[in-house]
Amino acid sequence: MDKTDRRQGMADVAQQAGVSLSTVDRVLNERGSVSDSKRRKVLQAAQALGLKRLLPSAVHGLLRFDLLLVDSATDHFRRLAVAFAKQAQMHRSRLVLQRSTWQERAAQQLPELISQPRVPRQGLIVVAQDTPQVREALQAQMAAGVPVVLLTSSLPGMPGATYVGIDNQAAGRAAGRLMSQWVGPGQGAVLLVTNSLLYHAHQLRVKGFLEVMAERAPQVPVIGPIECFDDDDLNASKISDLLGRPDGVCGLYTTGSGSTGVHRALLGSSRQAVWISHEATAQHARMLREGVLSLVLDQDPEGQAEAAIQHLLYANGDLDEAPQVKPQLRIVIDETLEGSLS
Incomplete structure (x- = not known):
């Protein structure tokens, strides 16, 4: 690709990402400071357009993902917690997984955890009830460029959020x-x-x-x-x-x-x-x-945890291809118990 083609390619990326050409140059050539949200937009546009060059990571240093689970003692959420701990350990050289819990009967807790991260985040994984306050908080995060994964339960009509779970x-x-x-x-x-x-x-x-x-x-x-x-x-x-x-x-x-x-x-x-x-x-x-x-x-909580992390890594430009992992719906009876339990 000659100099003219490279500049045209960068111009196309700038237009699709909604940023200036100089911002694209700083991101792709690692020059100067650009916010994580703008870096992510530029790299997503470059991936979508098939820009023929090695792309940098969307974030300098460790990625920080927030995991917001309901405070439940059920086996499903215990399995989820263990599965995410394994994923965090597996990817410890690239990310920090920050886990918080919210109480089902404290309606304002979840919107506050969504809206007020302790430190800047590059991804959000959340088990969410369907309320106007939760929807508003999630939409604000996505508008700020934070990729959102909905776990276990989807929210219909929430464009931009990725649902990870069974049908x-x-x-x-x-x-x-x-x-x-x-x-x-x-x-x-x-x-x-x-x-x-x-x-x-x-x-x-x-x-x-x-x-x-x-x-x-x-x-x-x-x-x-x-x-x-x-x-x-x-x-x-x-x-x-x-x-x-x-x-x-x-x-x-x-x-x-x-x-x-x-x-x-x-x-x-x-x-x-x-x-x-x-x-x-x-x-x-x-x-x-x-x-x-x-x-x-x-509903395969282990598969949910793996798919959720992969989706956020892909959204941050750390995976070249969209994740292929998909949680599986399984039917278990007494005759198929062996190997069915985590």
């Missing part, structure tokens, strides 16, 4: 398909118990489940969704009350956690019910072997 509507539909093959008319009702419907993931699981039950088992009544917020005591209380229905209960789909409470309710009932839940954990392995739990749908 939750497909997971709900899978649960509905399996449940419809086990239960039939006259056997009783199916209970649908969920966490908080402020999470889009649980909305989608509920929607998918109800769709398939209506299609394949329209004569079987479905009670719910009943929000129990992954609370063991609330699960035990509400499910125990419903198991006493005169017409009986033949099935139960729990879209979230709180399985200790569910287990307590089912063992306290004289009636047997098909129970479908989520996550391949040691606790669920014991319940599958007992025969109380019928199957679980696992």
